[in-house]
Amino acid sequence: MKWPAMGYARAASLPDLWSVLAQHGSAAQIIAGGQTLLATLAFRLSEPGTLVDITRIPELRGISVSSGVLRIGALTRHAELGRDALVARHAPLLTAAVPLIAHPAIRNRGTIGGSLAYADPAAELPACIVALDAVVVTASAAGERRIPARDFFTDLLQTALNPGEIIAAVEIPLAERRSAIQEVARRSGDYAMAGLAAALRIEGGRVVAPRLVYFGVGTGPVLAARASAALEGRALDAASIAAAQAALGEDLDPPQDLHGPPEMKRHLARVLTGRVLNGFLNPSEIAA
Amino acid sequence: MNEITPASIGLSREDLPNSYIGRSVPRPNAPKLVQGRATYTDDVVLPRMVHAAFLRSPHAHARIGAIDTSAALAVPGVIRVFTGADLAKVCDPWVATLDHLKGMKSAPQHPLPLSRATWQGEPVVAVVAESRAAAEDGVAALRVEFEPLPAQTDMETALAPDAVVIHPELGDNLVFTRTAETGDVAGAFASAHKVVEARFVTGRHTGVTLEPRSIIADYNRADGTLTVHHSTQAPHMMQGVFAKHLRMEEGDVRVICKDVGGSFGIKVHVYPDEVAVAAMARILGRPVKFIADRFEAFASDIHARDHRIKARLAVDGQGKVLAFDVDDLTGIGPYSVYPRTSAIEGNQVVNLCGGPYDFKNYRCTTTVVLQNKAPTCQYRAVGHPIATAVTEGLMDLAAEALGMDPIEIRRRNLIADDAYPYTSPPGMRFEGLSHHASLDKLLEMVPVAKIRADQEEARKRGVHRGLGFAAFIELTNPSPFMYGIGGARISAQDGCTVRMDPDGSIVASSGVTEQGQGTEAILAQIVAHGVGVPVSRVKIITGDTQTTPYGGGTWACRGAGIGGEAALQSAIALKQQILEVAGAMLQAAPESLDISMGNVTDKATGAERMTLHELGRIVYFRGDTLPKDLQRELVQTRHFITKEYPFAFTNGIQASWVEVDPMTGMVKLLEHWCVEDCGRVVNPMLVDEQVRGGIVQGIGGALYENCVYDSEGNLLTTTLADYLVPMSAEMPEMHVGHVETPTRESLLGAKGAGEAGTAGAPGAIMNAINDALRPLNARVHEQPFTPERILRALGAIA
Amino acid sequence: MTASDREHRSASEERSVNPPQQRISLTVNGERVTRHVEPRRHLIDFLRLDLGLTGSHAGCEHGVCGACTVRVDGEIVRGCLVLAASLDGADVVTIEGLSDSGEVADLQANFVARNAAQCGFCTPGMIMTAADILAHAEEAGGGTPSRAEIREHLSGNYCRCTGYQAIVDAVEDTLKARHLAADSDLRAVPALQSSEASR
Structure with a gap:
């Protein structure tokens, strides 16, 4: 279908944005890359009064490292994220996630801020930033807020953003960690039937601060507390992996969807748990 | 007999440069596709053209109550709203049965239903507006009272005593049944060494033509003609359908089908929304365009x-x-x-x-x-x-x-x-x-x-x-035997007209159609081979009921076998006609001559005698120099049907x-x-x-x-x-x-x-x-x- | 038009409450274009309806099929997921411009040679994406992407006719020929004719 009739305004800066938002009130709908929003408008699922384009606000751009964090501006497009050297060095989980997101033409427009704000439960980036224990930096006329990623996603397509508030950046603490992302999708680029973004450290042969975050299996990214706890402080081996898989059952409450029942998503999550964690074992550890 | 050789069918030798049958010749119409220069139906824009959108049933089965069009008519750009009753005044319903499928039954179907919607996605009300967007706005503003009815969705229970009978006048939900039985099946199973069995299910598919269904119908009140630009596999069939159900003469309906963005069988059927478009054009006296969007395609393509x-x-x-x-x-x-x-x-x-x-x-x-x-x-x-x-x-x-x-x-x-x-x-x-x-x-x-x-x-x-x-x-x-014997006006024969123009170039028009499978390419190859010219000298016309011989179009894999044979026969006939004329000009027996790469040659030696360009010049501009009784019509038509x-x-x-x-x-x-x-x-x-x-x-x-x-x-x-x-x-x-x-x-x-x-x-x-x-x-x-x-x-x- | 038609039209015109149009000035296929567009207009309708550039196709209008792929500021995008109103100052290239420039004449010739287009509806978008593969391969400057990589890059573009293999063949043929031509250039040997056209 054609998009509904609507207004359009473009903000040139954050101060400009606050005045545009004040002018349009609840009729305003922020648009960045638009790769999800504009598709939903074609379903006429929503009819925003005015789209407020933030893509030319310079404060929301850029990728930098300082004070122990990797800062990724909200307007960073998926394609930029995928080829950025700083991201590859400090958050290779994100680099690995990018090829799983849709297709090249979508990745050229879609932004990390947009992906996080839309909070699709099957999307890769929300799960990744929870796994990386990132902080979502928000901005509004009232000023900046810093929200831990694990608290940012509140429910299906819901976030901790207040009306009039936008995502400005994501900050990822610099740390030596192992990370990986795997998903099961019907076709390349499809939303996953189930996916896992995982990050952990191995110190002295023991797993430290494991964060197993599942996507496509709940109302948002699911940080599996019990499965992660089953690994904490243990050697990463067949027994601890099996323990994580066993503990996972209580962490997940997947919905039914077109691909299959909750039981299938649980099953796939267990399979991914094994595959991702086994991937962290180096050959000598496997032999041992 | 079945080898294509000079001896068998009077064609040039197979080793000649124009022996194209059997060769991988690139499609002459492919360059326009790769450069974005094709003409699909949505690319056609006509003066005074308006756009249609449909309100579709949100229910699988519902009685249609009051239809309030006032808010829709107030939407900027909306021109008119049509209900089933409006269209029934100019359009007769159809019943899809075939006589040879014994006992088959179905119910009359209108372009827009009169009282009940029977599937989710069925078009119920049409809005015509200055743009597609405005037409959709109009649809959103329609108020239709639907009274949901129990739906019969499971095929396994469709014949059960408590099934919802979808068309009560039919008595039950059985459309057709047939059993073929030969030999002694029970005996064979009783005496078998092994018996295996399984329950198979095949999923409900749809075609997903990348170009959705597309149509522009243009009724001209001045001359009483309906011209339909249609993304279709069967222009002549659709000509008959529009004429019959809009109560017109077939000759007053012209269906034009330029490039088609995929069909796969999806575009060989009569869709109620497309007939509605033709009916609305008939009423409005101006062109009405309807391009199904992807949601409509999933809900209403077959x-x-x-x-x-x-x-x-x-x-x-x-x-x-x-x-x-x-x-x-x-x-x-x-x-x-x-x-x-x-x-x-x-x-x-x-x-x-x-x-x-x-x-x-x-x-x-x-x-x-x-x-x-x-x-x-x-x-x-x-x-x-x-x-x-x-x-x-x-x-x-x-x-x-x-x-x-x-x-x-x-x-x-x-x-x-x-x-x-x-x-x-x-x-x-x-x-x-x-x-x-x-x-x-x-x-x-x-x-x-x-x-x-x-x-x-x-x-x-x-x-x-x-x-x-x-x-x-x-x-x-x-x-x-597929459709015609059942009473359907679906042509199993097809025709091809091949002509030579003054410059020696060849134009062939065929009733089969191009959907991307390469019909025009193979017709060009066959005609070039048959006449004896370079394939680049052949132009193919398809997809216009007014300029092509009557035919069935594209269905059941018939383009090459039926349309190709008609093209070959007409090309051979044209070649014989050309050689008759050449014989008169060259004072030679036609049987002693041949045509190769656009030149009349001596069959025995291969020596060039005259160009087709020169032959065309004489025939078309200096006919006075030819013998008075010489047949010189450089155009031949042949039709073919399997027998x-x-x-x-x-x-x-x-x-x-x-x-x-x-x-x-x-x-x-x-x-x-x-x-x-x-x-x-x-x-x-x-x-x-x-x-x-x-x-x-x-x-x-x-x-x-x-x-x-x-x-x-x-x-x-x-x-x-x-x-x-x-x-x-x-x-x-x-x-x-x-x-x-x-x-x-x-x-x-x-x-x-x-x-x-x-x-x-x-x-x-x-x-x-x-x-x-x-x-x-x-x-x-x-x-x-x-x-x-x-x-x-x-x-x-x- | 009937009397009641006229009534309806005048009534609707009075009620016209469409949001204001946006003035945009941009470059399309190298030509400067200025238009007023409704915010609800997506890039593909802008190209097709306002500029008459019908080579880009709307196959789904919800960002999945890729038939509307065009270039904006050097990168391929889904035209149905871009607001025309947002494109003030942008540089847009469509299949028409790409064809006229000769940039992918070799690719297009290989599409024809391999019969990598059947109905052709997906083809302009497919060519735009394939051109993106060629451009990235050139940037990378090194080896030819594998067939699997070509398939992966094309996988946002639906083709319902070909089964994709001929398309992959055409892209691979072009990559290889350009690679050879680049090598030949280094050795000061005349370039292959096919890539000549792309200069």
Whole structure:
């Protein structure tokens, strides 16, 4: 279908944005890359009064490292994220996630801020930033807020953003960690039937601060507390992996969807748990 | 007789530069496609054109109450709103039955329903506006009172005593049933060495033409004519339909079909919204455009292949087939689709099960019932992928029961290559097939021993790969026995007019149509070969009822076999006419002359005598210099229809090599092979690409595609993100081989090639998956073979 | 038009409450274009309806099929997921411009030679994406992407006719020929004719 009739305004800066938002009130709908929003408008699922384009606000751009964090501006497009050297060095989980997101033409427009704000439960980036224990930096006329990623996603397509508030950046603490992302999708680029973004450290042969975050299996990214706890402080081996898989059952409450029942998503999550964690074992550890 | 040689048909020698039949000539109309310079229906803009959008039923079954159009009419840009009652004043309903399908019944269908909506997505009210966007705004502002009624969605209960009878005047939901029975089926099963059985399900598919259905209807009150720009496979059929139901003379209706963005059978049916567009144009006296959007396509394009089949196979101790016993049930939506009807697919299942094999005892019943879902009708390879999957699934089960190799059981049962003519148990007559030659050819291409060794080795590593085969037959070159004898104005003949213009260039107009399969390319090759000119000197006209000879268009794989033969015959006739004229000019016997690359030559020496350009100059501008009684019309028309056989059957066999991940249920396609015999191959490259594209549509059905409804009849797969079609990353490399058994019905000897890939691929993939799963004691027979179904078969989920 | 038609039209015109149009000035296929567009207009309708550039196709209008792929500021995008109103100052290239420039004449010739287009509806978008593969391969400067990589890059573009293999063949042929031509250039040997056209 054609998009509904609507207004359009473009903000040139954050101060400009606050005045545009004040002018349009609840009729305003922020648009960045638009790769999800504009598709939903074609379903006429929503009819925003005015789209407020933030893509030319310079404060929301850029990728930098300082004070122990990797800062990724909200307007960073998926394609930029995928080829950025700083991201590859400090958050290779994100680099690995990018090829799983849709297709090249979508990745050229879609932004990390947009992906996080839309909070699709099957999307890769929300799960990744929870796994990386990132902080979502928000901005509004009232000023900046810093929200831990694990608290940012509140429910299906819901976030901790207040009306009039936008995502400005994501900050990822610099740390030596192992990370990986795997998903099961019907076709390349499809939303996953189930996916896992995982990050952990191995110190002295023991797993430290494991964060197993599942996507496509709940109302948002699911940080599996019990499965992660089953690994904490243990050697990463067949027994601890099996323990994580066993503990996972209580962490997940997947919905039914077109691909299959909750039981299938649980099953796939267990399979991914094994595959991702086994991937962290180096050959000598496997032999041992 | 059937070889195309100078001796047999008076053509130039095959080694001449213009001997194009059998060569991979690139399509002359391809450059415009790759440069974005084609003309699809939505690219056509007419003066005073307005745009239509439809309010579609949100319910599977509902009584239509009050329709309040006031708010819609107030929407900026909205011009007019039409209800079913408005259109019924100018448009008569249709009933889609065929007389030769005994006992078939269906209900009258209007362009917009008068009182009840019978599937979710049925067009109910139309809004016409200055733009499509405004028309959609108007639809959003319509207020229609729907009173939901109980919906009959499950085909299994459609004939139960407590079923919702969708059209009470019909008495029940039974549209059609037919049983073919020959031999002693009960006896064969009683005496069998092994009996295998399975329940097969094929998913509800739709065509997903990348160009959605598109139409512009333009009624000119000044001359009383209706001109329809239409993305269609059958312009002449649609001309008749519009004329009949809008109460016009056929001659006052012109259907123009320029480039078509894919059809696959989707665009050969009469859609109520498209007839509504023509009716609205008739009322408004101005052009009305309707381009279905993707949501409308999923909800209102025809669906297909929604079948449940219970089937048994009896074999003796040597693996010889004793009998097939098949029970097919299909739900077709609330109406049989006009004018081809929705009973043909089930009828095809009856005609085709067991098709490649030599056996005596056969029983197959199809039961075709109504339901409150989108109507189904003919889609690429109608019934073939169903019959092939059932037949080949049972053959593999029998091989397993016997401990026999799947290739061996096929070799023991395929109809012998010297057995023709042959009549199959359900009465299909085969002129000449090549099952064994095709199997031999396939085994030259597929490295079976290497694959089996790899499979064995991989299994030890917990990797499960499988190899599957599917032999098939395909019905092509249909005669009037398909539709015409049932009373439908669907032409099985086709014509071609070939003319030479003053510059020696050739123009051929044909009733068959171009949907991207390369029709115009092969017609150009055939005409160039037949007349004796470079292919670049031939222009082809298709897709206009006013300028092309009457024909059937594109359906059931007839373009090359029927349209191509008409083109060949007319080209040969034109060549003879040209040589008569040349003979008079050159004072030579016409039989002593030939035409090569646009020049009249001496047949014996090959010496050039005159150019066609010069001949054209004299004929058209200096006719005074020619003998007074010389016939000099450089234009010839021939029509062709098959006469000996109702259909020209083709055959082939496919092999699929897959890897199944038993942990995730995902299937990875590793490689695919197809050998097919479509008779004379006019253009090997185009045939190969038809086969490859067909295989991938078959793969779609096997692994991905499914129109999913909930129990209330709500369609859940309404976007391209939900209805999955094959994309490039998952598709295998496909190898295509050919055996050529030309039909003797025509000089050209060509049969159809467009559906072979689709016919065989799902069965081959099913057998490959089950071969992979065999050590895990799991098997699947329900398409699509989704991760969920494979995991269930494995017991990984309950 | 009937009397009641006229009534309806005048009534609707009075009620016209469409949001204001946006003035945009941009470059399309190298030509400067200024238009007023409604915010609800997506890039594909802008190209097709306002500029008459009908080579880009609307196959789904919800961002899945890829038939509307065009270049904006050097990168391929889904035209149906871009607001025309947002494109002030942008540089847009469509299949028409790409064809006229000769940049992918070799690719297009290989599409024809391999019969990598059947109905052709997906083809302009497919060519735009394939051109993106060629451009990235050139940037990378090194080896030719594998068939699997080509398939992966093309996988956002649906083709319902070909089964994709011929498309992959055409892209691979072009990559290889350009690679060879680049090598030949280094050795000061005349370039292959096919890539000549692309300069």
